[in-house]
Amino acid sequence: MIEFKDYMISDRLGNVCKVLIVGSGKGGVGKSTLTVILGLRLRDIGMKVGILDIDLHGASIPFILGWNTNTTVKAVRGGFKPVEVHGIKIMSLRMFVGDRPTPLRGERKSEVLKYMLSLTIWDSLDYLLVDLPPGMSDELLTLVKYVKGEHVVITLPTKTSVDVTTRYVKFLKSLNSNILAVIVNNLMNVAISDEVLIKGFQEDMPTSNYLVIPYIHDVEEYLLKGVTPKKAVDVIDKIIRA
Amino acid sequence: MHEYSIAEGIVLTIKKLREVNNLNVVSEAVLSIGSLAQIDKDVLLELLKILSTEYGLGHVNFLVEDEESMFKCNYCGFSWSWSQVKDRIMRELCEDVKDCDNPVHFIPDLINVFMGCPKCGSQDFKILSGYDVKLISVKGVRND
Ligand SMILES: Nc1ncnc2c1ncn2[C@@H]1O[C@H](COP(=O)(O)OP(=O)(O)O)[C@@H](O)[C@H]1O
Ligand SMILES: [Mg+2]
Ligand SMILES: [Zn+2]
Numbered sequence: 001m002i003e004f005k006d007y008m009i010s011d012r013l014g015n016v017c018k019v020l021i022v023g024s025g026k027g028g029v030g031k032s033t034l035t036v037i038l039g040l041r042l043r044d045i046g047m048k049v050g051i052l053d054i055d056l057h058g059a060s061i062p063f064i065l066g067w068n069t070n071t072t073v074k075a076v077r078g079g080f081k082p083v084e085v086h087g088i089k090i091m092s093l094r095m096f097v098g099d100r101p102t103p104l105r106g107e108r109k110s111e112v113l114k115y116m117l118s119l120t121i122w123d124s125l126d127y128l129l130v131d132l133p134p135g136m137s138d139e140l141l142t143l144v145k146y147v148k149g150e151h152v153v154i155t156l157p158t159k160t161s162v163d164v165t166t167r168y169v170k171f172l173k174s175l176n177s178n179i180l181a182v183i184v185n186n187l188m189n190v191a192i193s194d195e196v197l198i199k200g201f202q203e204d205m206p207t208s209n210y211l212v213i214p215y216i217h218d219v220e221e222y223l224l225k226g227v228t229p230k231k232a233v234d235v236i237d238k239i240i241r242a
Numbered sequence: 243m244h245e246y247s248i249a250e251g252i253v254l255t256i257k258k259l260r261e262v263n264n265l266n267v268v269s270e271a272v273l274s275i276g277s278l279a280q281i282d283k284d285v286l287l288e289l290l291k292i293l294s295t296e297y298g299l300g301h302v303n304f305l306v307e308d309e310e311s312m313f314k315c316n317y318c319g320f321s322w323s324w325s326q327v328k329d330r331i332m333r334e335l336c337e338d339v340k341d342c343d344n345p346v347h348f349i350p351d352l353i354n355v356f357m358g359c360p361k362c363g364s365q366d367f368k369i370l371s372g373y374d375v376k377l378i379s380v381k382g383v384r385n386d
Contacts, residue, residue, distance in 0.1 A: 002377040004248075004255040011254060075243040075343050078250055096345040097355050103365045104354055105316075111351040111374075119247055119348070 008118035009146050012079070015124040016050070019149030020180070025168030027134030029156050030185035032060045033219060035131040038152075040228040041236040043087045047126040050082060052116065053092035054143060055133035056109050057102055062094045066224045069094050079119035086226025091120045109138040117146055136171055144175060152239060154183040157192045157212075180242040182210040183235070189215035211235045244348055245282055248375050249289035253297050256380055260299070265382035270303045272379045276372030277324045278311035280332075280347045286375075309372035311350075317364035324372070331357050350374055 013019075022035045035051060042049045053061035062069055065085040073080045073095040082089040093102060093112065104112065122128065130149065133139050151172055155165035165182075172179060186192060192212060213235050216222070222229045228236075252273065260268050275281050283306055294302045311324035335356060336342035345352045350373045354365050 002255060002259065002380070004251040004375075004377050007255040007258050008251045072345070073348070075247070075348065077243065077246050079247045080348070096349060096352060100355050102352075102355050104351070105366070108351045108354060108369075112349055115349040115351070118251065 005114045005118040006146075009114070012118055012120060012122065013128070013147065016122055016128045017126050019128045019130065019147055020152055021130045021132065021143065021147075021149045022152045022154065023132035023140065023168060024154045024161075024165050025134065025136060025171075026155065026161050026164040027058075029154050029161055029165075030183075030187055030213070031134075031154055032064055032131050033223070034152070034154055034183060034185065034213065035129050036061065036064050036223050037228060037232050038236055038239065039088045039127075039129055040086070040223070040226060041233060042127050042129075042240065044228055045240075048124060049087075050089040050091070050122050050125045050128045051131060052120070052128060053090065053094070053131045054113055054116070054139045055131060056093050056104060056112060056139060058133060059092045059094045059102075061090055061131055062092050064220070064223050065090065065226065067094075069098055072096065072098065076121065079121045081121055088226075089122065089125070091116060106138045110142040113139055113142045114146070136168065144177070150178045150180045152180050152183060154185055156188070157184050157186055157190060181239045183213055183239070184210050185213045186215050187213075211238055244343065245285045246289055248281065249286055249293050252290065252375075252377055253293040253299065255377060256294070256299060256302065257297050259380050260382065263382070264385045266385045268299055268302050268380060268382040270305065270379075270381040271377065272305045272307065274307045274309045274372075274376045274378055276309050276311045276350060276374050276376075277328070278346065278350045278353060278369070278373050279375055280341065280344075281375060282341070283308075307378075311372035312370040313353075313359075314368045314370055315359035315362060315364055316366040316368060318359060318362040320359055320361035321370070322360055327357065327360060 022031050024031055039049045039051050051061050053059050067085045082091040153169055155161045214231050216229045216231050219229055256268055256271055287304055290304050314321045335344040346356055358365050359367055
């Protein structure tokens with residue numbers, strides 16, 4: 001049997017300049033929030049941006065950007081068009097399933113992701129941002145098999161989060177992936193202890209490489225309106241320049 | 243409309259296989275279509291014909307086999323087929339529109355989101371066969 005989707009994926013991503021993959025291994029650390037802020041900032045500076053939401057169980061990009069989840073995807077010649085929200089093209093499983101839960105086992109998830117990759121018509125993009133689910137399961141494994149991108153890693157400034165994220169970094173290194181930046185998201189607004197981070201990352205990441213996103217009051221309101229939170233701009237620009 | 247994407251994917255793949263295997267002509271391609279994918283066979287064949295000419299493959303004889311989609315519940319072990327539940331599920335997916343564009347037509351693997359086991363209702367079931375369009379084999383004449 002010959003897998004025809006494999007041959008379509010590279011064709012569909014042919015006009016995408018740069019792919020940034022936002023991940024952590026850990027859940028609830030701000031992956032989706034960072035992905036959206038990155039997208040908004042890139043849009044602000046005139047880039048054509050797409051976001052591919054591959055968190056198949058907890059898809060949240062459309063929700064964060066205020067897209068009405070009751071409208072469904074429409075087929076066009078050759079696949080589906082992403083929807084455009086606040087000047088960013090987005091593709092998410094939400095566009096197929098609406099508000100239904102998505103109980104999918106591993107093999108199904110890989111296939112669903114391959115369909116999303118092989119049928120989404122992005123046209124030309126300067127940046128495609130990929131929002132990962134937590135964990136190192138099918139979504140991540142299938143993505144890195146088919147899509148060569150650079151990685152943005154995010155963690156909370158806590159021992160537990162750094163512990164999980166360090167193993168995620170190890171996995172990426174085993175694939176020889178390029179890690180653009182490690183982001184420490186201070187969403188609980190605490191004093192960041194260098195010790196936690198230096199100890200956690202010293203083996204796999206030069207500690208000087210981590211960047212801190214401050215706590216942003218009302219961040220959800222900003223993103224819903226498609227406004228880049230000012231407090232994040234410095235860090236985001238450093239990631240973009242990295 | 244979705245048939246176009248499938249046809250394009252298949253023709254792209256055959257083209258790639260022709261290059262890789264150094265084939266002068268591709269004479270035959272065998273496809274299997276799972277019933278779950280709700281593919282309009284005539285439309286697909288017509289598009290395959292048009293696209294193989296467009297992509298410079300010339301005349302390829304496409305053979306299509308139908309495969310019934312079969313399911314088995316991971317929770318209670320019950321097995322069933324697509325034809326047993328098709329009418330009901332399609333009504334739920336499409337309401338009154340005949341052969342509507344629906345998520346399962348686009349991505350058959352999403353059936354778990356839209357159907358439950360007829361016996362126990364669980365959405366945790368396996369697809370045993372026939373969930374997708376598959377390119378089974380390609381025949382041609384080598385260049386040497
Ligand atoms: N820097 C921040 N300041 C304030 N709240 C944040 C910040 N980053 C994330 N959040 C909030 O934390 C929660 C989890 O973030 P989310 O992006 O959904 O995490 P993940 O995608 O890793 O699961 C969300 O409610 C989000 O609004
Ligand atoms: Mg998320
Ligand atoms: Zn059952």
